[in-house]
Amino acid sequence: MADSPMPPHLPHHVSPAHHPAPPGPGVGRDSTASTLGIRVAAGESGPVLMLSGEADITTLAQLEDALGAQLAAGAGLLTVDLSGLGFADSATIGALVRAARALKSQGGRLELANPQPALARMLALLGVDKVVPIRDDVPGHAPAPGCH
Numbered sequence: 001m002a003d004s005p006m007p008p009h010l011p012h013h014v015s016p017a018h019h020p021a022p023p024g025p026g027v028g029r030d031s032t033a034s035t036l037g038i039r040v041a042a043g044e045s046g047p048v049l050m051l052s053g054e055a056d057i058t059t060l061a062q063l064e065d066a067l068g069a070q071l072a073a074g075a076g077l078l079t080v081d082l083s084g085l086g087f088a089d090s091a092t093i094g095a096l097v098r099a100a101r102a103l104k105s106q107g108g109r110l111e112l113a114n115p116q117p118a119l120a121r122m123l124a125l126l127g128v129d130k131v132v133p134i135r136d137d138v139p140g141h142a143p144a145p146g147c148h
Contacts, residue, residue: 035053036054046079060091060095079110080111096112115134
């Protein structure tokens, strides 16, 4: 039996038989790409970036583009409304923290608002609430119809 060359993406010390296979369809949370909705509204103190749906690594570039556009526009206070966001992974949380730090370095502030309970718990467990203010309301932003 002849030795076959190692695939270029595997380290030489890992044999293909012992390399874990990526999860197949149906394994994990969802095998389809997440859908992230992003809207920008005017708040009393600055823009409000409203996120809805699910945010994960597949939507990271979309989120970073939206945050970057607000930073480039010179927002002094940027509020990110999380009330419509059902899921956010660690890549998403990292992007929000990086944007908060970038805005702070420009003399501004990023605030998170209205996270759903599971997301609020995750933010607290990760210590994000120690770095980024998290509010339960968005001043000057009317709630969606049917919400009180």
